[in-house]
Amino acid sequence: MRFSLLRTLGYFAGGLWTAWGGRKRIEAKQIRNLRRLVEKARRGSPLFRRLYADLGPSSEVELRELPVTRKPDLMREFDDWLTIRSLPLDRAREHLRDIRKVGVPIDDVAVLQTSGTSGEPAVIVLTSSFLEYSYGISMARLDRHQWRLVREIRKVGVRVTITGGNGHFAGVGFNKLVKHLHPRLARGLGLTFIEAEQPIGRLVERLNAIPKVAWIVTYPSMLTILVKEKEAGRLQIEPLHFSTGGETLTDDLRERVRRAFPSLKYGILDPYACTECLVLSFECSRGRKHVNEDWVILEAVDEAMRPVPDGTLSATVLLTVLANDVQPFIRYDLGDCVRFYKDSCPCGSPFRSFQVEGRQATLVRVGEVTLSPLVFDLEHEHARRIQLVQNSERDFEVRIEPADEAAVGVVFQEVIQSVKRVFRDNGLEDVTVRESKAPPEFTASGKFHEVLPIRSTDPRT
Numbered sequence: 137m138r139f140s141l142l143r144t145l146g147y148f149a150g151g152l153w154t155a156w157g158g159r160k161r162i163e164a165k166q167i168r169n170l171r172r173l174v175e176k177a178r179r180g181s182p183l184f185r186r187l188y189a190d191l192g193p194s195s196e197v198e199l200r201e202l203p204v205t206r207k208p209d210l211m212r213e214f215d216d217w218l219t220i221r222s223l224p225l226d227r228a229r230e231h232l233r234d235i236r237k238v239g240v241p242i243d244d245v246a247v248l249q250t251s252g253t254s255g256e257p258a259v260i261v262l263t264s265s266f267l268e269y270s271y272g273i274s275m276a277r278l279d280r281h282q283w284r285l286v287r288e289i290r291k292v293g294v295r296v297t298i299t300g301g302n303g304h305f306a307g308v309g310f311n312k313l314v315k316h317l318h319p320r321l322a323r324g325l326g327l328t329f330i331e332a333e334q335p336i337g338r339l340v341e342r343l344n345a346i347p348k349v350a351w352i353v354t355y356p357s358m359l360t361i362l363v364k365e366k367e368a369g370r371l372q373i374e375p376l377h378f379s380t381g382g383e384t385l386t387d388d389l390r391e392r393v394r395r396a397f398p399s400l401k402y403g404i405l406d407p408y409a410c411t412e413c414l415v416l417s418f419e420c421s422r423g424r425k426h427v428n429e430d431w432v433i434l435e436a437v438d439e440a441m442r443p444v445p446d447g448t449l450s451a452t453v454l455l456t457v458l459a460n461d462v463q464p465f466i467r468y469d470l471g472d473c474v475r476f477y478k479d480s481c482p483c484g485s486p487f488r489s490f491q492v493e494g495r496q497a498t499l500v501r502v503g504e505v506t507l508s509p510l511v512f513d514l515e516h517e518h519a520r521r522i523q524l525v526q527n528s529e530r531d532f533e534v535r536i537e538p539a540d541e542a543a544v545g546v547v548f549q550e551v552i553q554s555v556k557r558v559f560r561d562n563g564l565e566d567v568t569v570r571e572s573k574a575p576p577e578f579t580a581s582g583k584f585h586e587v588l589p590i591r592s593t594d595p596r597t
């Protein structure tokens with residue numbers, strides 16, 4: 137596996153050229169890329185050859201003719217899915233079990249795993265061209281303000297990624313892969329990695345020990361923790377910029393981050409992405425997310441997989457990754473809800489813009505009632521972290537990592553009361569909420585969910 141700066145520049149220049157040509161050039165590029173991918177999938181992947189057996193010639197294929205694909209089906213037929221025959225699932229899983237091999241390629245590809253918060257973890261195969269696409273297109277989509285950010289951050293300090301370190305997950309895996317393939321580039325970007333799973337006290341110490349933290353890449357749940365530590369005066373860093381992903385970033389949290397970190401000259405960027413496609417969209421200076429439509433197709437659809445009109449919240453979203461021709465993701469059901477804007481963005485970008493509504497896996501269901509995790513107030517001045525865990529439909533427990541051991545009793549009492557009040561306000565009287573001695577737990581990829589619902593039984597995930 138080799139990373140070519142020249143080919144990265146090719147994606148960069150191509151990305152600029154496509155954007156300058158407006159909608160017409162974007163759509164032409166997208167359909168060319170789609171037909172090329174369909175042809176490659178048909179030639180190289182026995183699974184797609186079967187799926188597409190009744191289609192006409194690839195050079196005339198339209199997106200809507202292609203069947204929807206889902207993670208469990210694709211994973212079940214992994215060995216027939218890829219367009220290369222040298223990486224059966226057993227070999228990929230063996231590699232993923234070895235923590236020393238995070239970010240180490242297998243032959244011409246690299247493998248990552250999803251966190252599996254919504255079911256069995258998927259194995260994601262990355263190619264050199266996908267990496268080159270990721271850097272090239274990300275650069276092509278920066279506006280003037282964001283270019284200044286990149287230049288300034290390179291001058292003043294390092295970029296720290298805080299995500300799960302106990303597996304081949306996107307955050308740590310991608311960083312290590314770039315270090316492995318292009319150490320000079322990794323040094324230039326100042327890539328530093330910190331494990332999210334360690335106790336907060338140690339994490340804060342590590343951050344405080346870095347001479348100049350300029351940019352932090354992490355999950356919104358970790359950002360919430362950093363805000364608390366900063367407000368309490370324990371965290372001393374003064375970053376210029378945050379970027380987040382993997383979870384929903386609320387306006388409320390944005391506001392709190394801005395207040396807690398006055399040093400934040402370049403605000404927070406929150407592009408929508410997933411392990412299946414690490415560079416899927418970009419966020420412009422007006423705060424909207426735009427799809428990289430020349431290389432990615434995102435379709436907002438209803439339950440029957442029919443397109444929903446712009447302005448309507450979708451039931452799920454279908455992803456097509458045109459830059460990965462080794463592991464084809466074509467009309468792949470991601471399970472998130474999105475809403476495309478009806479109007480074009482004031483930033484002037486020709487790429488369509490959209491909003492993402494909460495990830496389905498985090499909603500709490502009790503009987504007929506569905507609650508957003510945001511309705512629970514799981515903060516307390518004497519606790520560093522509080523977690524609400526749903527053990528069965530009507531049985532919940534509260535877990536606490538205290539800031540002050542002496543106050544544990546009070547924290548439990550007040551938090552349990554407030555959680556019960558939320559249930560009562562929603563017409564749920566017969567729900568149990570108990571104290572738990574267990575510490576709050578992380579997802580496998582190091583996300584911290586304040587609310588852990590019982591595992592989703594949604595067949596899609």
Ligand SMILES: [Zn+2]
Pocket residue numbers: 420421422423424426481482483484485489
């Ligand atoms: Zn915009």
